[in-house]
Amino acid sequence: xxxxxxxxKKLTAKDFSSDQEVKWCPGCGDYAVLAQIQKVLAELNKSPxxxxxxxxxxxxSRFTYYMNTYGMHGIHGRPLAxxxxxxxxxxxxxxxxxxxxxxxxxxxxxxxxxxxxRNLNLxxxxxxxxxxxxxxxxxxxxxxxxxxxxxxPYGSIDYPINPLALALGSEATFVSRTSDRDLQHMNDTFxxxxxxxGSSFVEVYQNCKIFNDDAFAAYTEKEQKLExxxxxxxxxxxxxxxxxxFGIILDGTTPKIVNLKTDSVSESNLWIHDVADKQKAFLLxxxxxxxxxxxxxxxxxxxxxxRPCYEDMLVQKIDTVKKKRGTxxxxxxxxxxxxxxx
Amino acid sequence: xxxxxxxxxENVVIKFAxxxxxxxxxxxxxxxxxxxxAKNKAINFPEFPSEIRAPKGTVxxxxxxxxxxxxxxxxTAGDEYDVLVAMNAAALKTSLKSxxxxxxxxxxxxxxxxxxxxxxxxxxxxxxxxSLEAYQVFLLPIETLTIEALKDSTLTKPDKxxxxxxxxxxxxxxxxxxxxxxxxxxxxxxxxxxxxxxDANLKALYSGYNYGDITEAISFQYDVPEAKLEKGTYRGIxxxxxxxxxxxxxxxKADLSLVYYSYPITPATDILKHLSGYLNFGVKTFQAEDxxxxxxxxxxxxxxxxxxxxxxxxxxxxxxxxxLNLAIMLELPLVVVNVQRGGPSTGLPTKMEQSDLLFSLYGxxxxxxIPVLAASTPSDCFYMAFxxxxxxxxxxxxxxxxSDSFLANGAEGWKFPPxxxxxxxxxxxxxxYKESTFSPYKRxxxxxxxxxxxxxxxxxxxxxxxxxxxxxxxxSYFPEDHxxxxxxxxxxxxxxxxxxxxxxxxxxxxxxxxxxxxxxxTYGVIKTVVDNMVKSGYNVGHTHxxxxxxxxxxxxxxxxxxxxxxxxxxxTGQLIKVLRxxxxxPAVGYNKVQGIPMTQTELTNKILELINTK
Numbered sequence: 001x002x003x004x005x006x007x008x009k010k011l012t013a014k015d016f017s018s019d020q021e022v023k024w025c026p027g028c029g030d031y032a033v034l035a036q037i038q039k040v041l042a043e044l045n046k047s048p049x050x051x052x053x054x055x056x057x058x059x060x061s062r063f064t065y066y067m068n069t070y071g072m073h074g075i076h077g078r079p080l081a082x083x084x085x086x087x088x089x090x091x092x093x094x095x096x097x098x099x100x101x102x103x104x105x106x107x108x109x110x111x112x113x114x115x116x117x118r119n120l121n122l123x124x125x126x127x128x129x130x131x132x133x134x135x136x137x138x139x140x141x142x143x144x145x146x147x148x149x150x151x152x153p154y155g156s157i158d159y160p161i162n163p164l165a166l167a168l169g170s171e172a173t174f175v176s177r178t179s180d181r182d183l184q185h186m187n188d189t190f191x192x193x194x195x196x197x198g199s200s201f202v203e204v205y206q207n208c209k210i211f212n213d214d215a216f217a218a219y220t221e222k223e224q225k226l227e228x229x230x231x232x233x234x235x236x237x238x239x240x241x242x243x244x245x246f247g248i249i250l251d252g253t254t255p256k257i258v259n260l261k262t263d264s265v266s267e268s269n270l271w272i273h274d275v276a277d278k279q280k281a282f283l284l285x286x287x288x289x290x291x292x293x294x295x296x297x298x299x300x301x302x303x304x305x306x307r308p309c310y311e312d313m314l315v316q317k318i319d320t321v322k323k324k325r326g327t328x329x330x331x332x333x334x335x336x337x338x339x340x341x342x
Numbered sequence: 343x344x345x346x347x348x349x350x351x352e353n354v355v356i357k358f359a360x361x362x363x364x365x366x367x368x369x370x371x372x373x374x375x376x377x378x379x380a381k382n383k384a385i386n387f388p389e390f391p392s393e394i395r396a397p398k399g400t401v402x403x404x405x406x407x408x409x410x411x412x413x414x415x416x417x418t419a420g421d422e423y424d425v426l427v428a429m430n431a432a433a434l435k436t437s438l439k440s441x442x443x444x445x446x447x448x449x450x451x452x453x454x455x456x457x458x459x460x461x462x463x464x465x466x467x468x469x470x471x472x473s474l475e476a477y478q479v480f481l482l483p484i485e486t487l488t489i490e491a492l493k494d495s496t497l498t499k500p501d502k503x504x505x506x507x508x509x510x511x512x513x514x515x516x517x518x519x520x521x522x523x524x525x526x527x528x529x530x531x532x533x534x535x536x537x538x539x540x541d542a543n544l545k546a547l548y549s550g551y552n553y554g555d556i557t558e559a560i561s562f563q564y565d566v567p568e569a570k571l572e573k574g575t576y577r578g579i580x581x582x583x584x585x586x587x588x589x590x591x592x593x594x595k596a597d598l599s600l601v602y603y604s605y606p607i608t609p610a611t612d613i614l615k616h617l618s619g620y621l622n623f624g625v626k627t628f629q630a631e632d633x634x635x636x637x638x639x640x641x642x643x644x645x646x647x648x649x650x651x652x653x654x655x656x657x658x659x660x661x662x663x664x665x666l667n668l669a670i671m672l673e674l675p676l677v678v679v680n681v682q683r684g685g686p687s688t689g690l691p692t693k694m695e696q697s698d699l700l701f702s703l704y705g706x707x708x709x710x711x712i713p714v715l716a717a718s719t720p721s722d723c724f725y726m727a728f729x730x731x732x733x734x735x736x737x738x739x740x741x742x743x744x745s746d747s748f749l750a751n752g753a754e755g756w757k758f759p760p761x762x763x764x765x766x767x768x769x770x771x772x773x774x775y776k777e778s779t780f781s782p783y784k785r786x787x788x789x790x791x792x793x794x795x796x797x798x799x800x801x802x803x804x805x806x807x808x809x810x811x812x813x814x815x816x817x818s819y820f821p822e823d824h825x826x827x828x829x830x831x832x833x834x835x836x837x838x839x840x841x842x843x844x845x846x847x848x849x850x851x852x853x854x855x856x857x858x859x860x861x862x863x864t865y866g867v868i869k870t871v872v873d874n875m876v877k878s879g880y881n882v883g884h885t886h887x888x889x890x891x892x893x894x895x896x897x898x899x900x901x902x903x904x905x906x907x908x909x910x911x912x913x914t915g916q917l918i919k920v921l922r923x924x925x926x927x928p929a930v931g932y933n934k935v936q937g938i939p940m941t942q943t944e945l946t947n948k949i950l951e952l953i954n955t956k
Contacts, residue, residue, distance in 0.1 A: 018804065020816060049799040054642065057807070065804050065817060070796040072645055073806030075668050078638040081630070085639025088628050089601050089646035093796050111638075114631035314626060321621040330594055330761045333620070334587060336577045338524065340379050342757075 370407025512550025
């Protein structure tokens with residue numbers, strides 16, 4: 001394959017694009033995510049040689065082949081485990097994990113919870129299309145109940161998992177959601193994820209044109225979007241609606257929707273978004289999910305915390321032990337402390 | 343103090359048996375190292391239940407440690423023992439059957455009270471009902487004596503009782519006329535921060551020793567002379583520790599940092615334990631959430647350009663299979679250590695078996711050849727771990743290294759090499775690259791591909807689990823490309839045969855009636871049996887295979903020099919299948935799957951049977 005010499009010049013999105021033909025279905029949301037990531041890397045002036053994309057198996061996981069960076073297309077469910085091993089070995093690399101709802105939450109669910117609690121400095125982009133697409137349309141762990149799919153002709157009885165709540169429960173330090181249709185928001189969210197030191201979990205609502213078209217129409221189509229989405233911003237009240245006429249207040253620990261025009265509630269009484277508040281983040285993660293259907297889905301950075309990264313602590317530990325015990329000659333280790341002569 | 347008679351004995355087999363909480367394993371290792379320091383050859387065989395504390399006093403809870411020590415001929419832990427130290431009734435019950443007739447029983451009388459007899463399911467006390475007439479029985483109330491010796495100690499009674507293993511060990515040191523120096527040092531360092539515990543253990547040890555001197559009961563001591571061993575500096579080593587050292591040495595010789603990704607599993611865990619102590623050499627360890635993650639992380643690490651290693655045991659290897667398959671597809675260098683135990687499934691977690699050979703050779707989807715190596719002794723684990731790393735790095739392939747619980751827990755004296763004696767390892771890692779195009783699948787004459795790692799602006803590339811074009815490495819489903827890649831992956835592994843030593847006759851005759859073909863931890867017993875039979879005039883030879891795939895190129899020449907081939911294995915016949923298939927030879931197997939070593943007697947009988955059948 002051809003490599004582009006990219007030193008000493010301002011990079012463009014094209015510099016992050018490989019020579020391989022992109023083979024997603026026409027109209028797939030993956031194209032938009034790919035374009036945005038390439039753009040973000042260029043805008044952040046990242047170097048292709050120090051960037052690695054690791055993916056699992058599924059439509060979105062082909063992503064790796066389309067990036068002009070280092071990359072590994074792995075096996076189903078395991079990109080986080082592969083990326084963890086690489087990050088431990090090479091902490092200085094900028095590693096992005098590309099995964100899907102099946103890859104990350106079903107077969108690879110165990111790796112997600114453990115990666116998040118370890119807080120390695122990885123950017124995890126989880127494409128959620130609420131369907132198994134590469135295997136042609138079976139219900140996934142994020143599919144809604146009663147969904148008719150190839151393997152649930154009479155409706156699925158599987159209760160869906162909530163990715164953001166799972167990430168929060170796994171002690172993630174950066175939890176966010178964006179959508180394949182909102183290019184500027186994706187750009188902004190990916191940049192924030194990249195800037196965060198620690199595991200950044202980004203759920204991307206991504207439309208599968210073939211097997212689950214319009215799954216997220218309520219959050220992406222112009223006429224419905226404004227009433228069904230909240231775009232969270234740090235320090236700003238939670239408001240939504242066509243004319244920002246609705247707001248969220250907290251009655252104890254219960255969220256309630258208020259009409260700013262008709263109810264006697266001022267903006268200052270509204271729920272002010274605070275990315276450091278984990279309890280509120282958990283409530284936000286429930287919005288639009290079963291039991292909270294009346295609430296708009298939350299987009300943006302839901303939660304963010306500072307916690308030391310696993311790989312940094314490992315390196316520090318090595319330095320501390322080196323200082324304390326020195327590095328003896330290898331022969332000293334081979335001989336051990338008890339030797340005898342024959 | 344009375345003068346005791348010194349009885350000279352070339353080799354002695356001793357077994358310490360007691361309850362899981364009695365500290366028999368500690369005593370066993372102390373005695374093994376003591377024998378090694380006294381310039382004996384010593385081989386041990388620890389046996390313990392997989393439960394941490396099985397019900398006290400029961401047969402299921404017995405933990406034991408067998409050691410043969412003496413002259414240079416000692417290569418096994420021995421079939422039957424000369425001396426049995428039984429800390430309780432259950433220990434006697436489980437261990438009596440392999441005590442030599444006329445052998446010595448040192449019985450802790452306190453362990454034979456009504457409660458212990460009942461737990462061990464004895465109707466009457468074997469110490470009193472004349473059932474042990476064929477043996478020399480010495481009764482010592484070890485618990486009573488220990489507590490009496492520690493009457494001035496501030497420890498609680500249960501803590502004092504726990505020192506009884508040191509009393510027993512002290513007594514046995516006296517019986518073999520041995521200085522307890524190594525154990526004194528051990529106690530002083532282990533309990534440096536607990537002076538009362540340290541003093542109590544030392545006191546118990548010396549009291550046991552002195553008890554031998556003053557007791558009227560035993561009128562003799564054994565004198566086991568030094569072995570004639572190669573001159574040099576020795577240390578004690580166990581198999582898992584040797585693997586850790588072999589990997590560390592290989593990483594230094596390859597100028598790569600070492601990362602060990604693993605999930606705890608018996609009997610492989612100690613490799614992780616040892617390596618996690620070498621942080622000051624820059625060694626990193628990653629205790630993964632499961633076996634799959636450990637294997638995947640090792641693949642990720644290998645992509646980053648380090649010496650990447652994971653370790654496990656049978657059930658864990660099953661879980662690692664898919665990601666190991668990925669490493670084969672990606673052609674990345676890494677080592678998978680499999681410390682075998684009894685299977686299938688959870689099987690016998692703490693017992694020995696050699697039953698993962700076929701799984702290691704063939705247990706993967708698709709045509710996925712992989713080199714497989716097998717260590718033969720605890721110290722050989724060092725050299726084979728080094729070799730596994732060398733082959734992985736030189737040929738860009740994952741390698742499976744087989745050990746087993748016998749090697750993992752076995753200790754021996756080892757004339758260790760200084761690192762200068764180990765050869766350099768040359769990987770295909772690209773440090774500088776100036777050309778304008780790059781293919782990760784460009785190969786050298788061995789067929790090993792380029793190892794380009796992130797950080798280099800001129801070798802940017804993607805690799806993946808999909809089939810690829812042999813030239814560019816890009817995804818390809820073309821029929822010819824898959825054929826070609828499959829052929830290359832196979833040929834590359836076969837090429838490794840060019841880099842391994844020729845197979846030799848280890849001991850016995852160079853040509854003759856029966857060639858005994860072994861692999862793995864049966865090395866000692868086969869060597870001993872073949873040596874003894876040659877001394878008795880039989881034309882028997884022994885060869886031991888350490889490179890299971892690819893096999894040494896001259897193996898067939900050795901087979902042709904013998905009339906019959908015997909393949910003894912601790913499985914139902916795995917290597918024999920490989921040899922029959924590859925060489926079309928009518929080899930005969932001898933197989934045992936009891937979680938314990940093969941005995942000299944049974945192997946000798948099998949060889950005799952083969953010689954005597956036309």
